[in-house]
Amino acid sequence: MRMLDELHLRFPTFGTRGLRRLLKREQGLNVGRKRLRRLMRLAHISALRPRPRTSAPGKGHRIYPYLLRGVAVTRPNQVWCADITYIPMPRGYCYLVAVMDWYSRKVLGWELSTTMDTAFCLRAFRSAVATAGRAPEIMNTDQGSQFTSTDWIREMKQHEGLKISMDGTGRWVDNVFIERLWWSLKYEDVYLKSYETPRETGRGVGAWLERYNTERPHSSIGDRTPDEAYFGIEAESKWRAA
Template sequence: MRLLDEEFTQHNFKGVLGLRDHLRLAGHAVNEKRVRRLVRRMGHEPIYPKPRLSVPGQGITSYPYLLRERPATAPNEVWSTNITYVPMVKGFLYLAAVLDWYPRYVLSWQLSNTLDMGFCLQALADALRVAPAPHIFNSDQGSQFTSPAYEQALLQAGCRISRDGRGRVTGNAFIERRWRTVKWEHIYLNPADDGRHLHQQLHAYFGYYNQRRPHQSLGGQTPAHVYRMSPTFKHNHIWRWSKWG
């Protein structure tokens, strides 16, 4: 799974067959069925236009993608969220984060050992405690984000809901790039021993990422510097951890 995650993170346009061939070239005798099962277990989905092979399940409210030609121009206009698989020396965890699009600022994050909805809701609640609700909140169509509880939390906060369309390139490209950054700059270089160690590492890394890592897209400034330009900035950032706190 570690090899799959590294290849997927670096070249996430690859589908199951491409990942299978990558493992075979590395000397691993795997078939398409096994690779597909592992990819699903990790919660990965390649980022490229795909045919519409399925439709949302019954009871799921349909929301349009609102960001096709609407770039964010200030903090707290657009937030997005996503989940990624994080390998450790032994085992793995899932990481969910909420990102402000304009300053690339990581507002909150949570770890979980399952793909349940609870840690995603907690990350959302943490973000809403440190900043006003955004005008638009974007996500993919994962079951965690299309659940009635998650949807109601967004609507009660006053957000307009935006969702990536099935069979289209993801609108969450910013947060996908953040996953690549944190993995290649930190996680793969310093694999965590366990969940507690991983939390300590991510706490330190996201502090560095927000406060000290400059971005070319921000004119060489850090996410925190740009975010502080917003009159709504608060100095009570919350880094909560529900699983091993």
């Protein structure tokens, strides 16, 4: 699963065929596609390409339409997104969910769990609401069972004016901001430090996300950090130049 996770970050559009070839070429492993599918589901990995669904919804769960086609995201708290990723450890693994503000790329809330259930997603969302002091205008997720569950939808509907949006056919690209976050987190922190326990992982990931929000500039938001973009502050270099 660790190998699959690294290969997926390097080749995010590869499915079981491509990953099988890479595992054989780079690691000398001959793994069947059936096993790869099972491990990819366990690691919450799927190829990034246009497809009918981004994740499997729960049985009987309602799917909401995608609301962001042609929408210009111009301000903080207009659109949030949430996603889950797999975090490997030497003895086991856990899952990380993050809630990100689309406009500023700021991570507003996150949670770590050893199980991929709805409860830790709700805790991350509530943490984001507490950080922002409000809910977003639009909450966008994939169609995974956590985000189509009754508990998640009920939580969204408690916030007046919040609209629920879910990635649909061919909309994999809308998750690219948070996919970049996962790539940076894993290559700059998780893979380098090989955390031993969920508690140690939580401390390390939390410290990295704090630096990401406060210190890491992004060219797409005017060379500002996510915090600067979220709070409407000019980049520090511009202040010094003035």
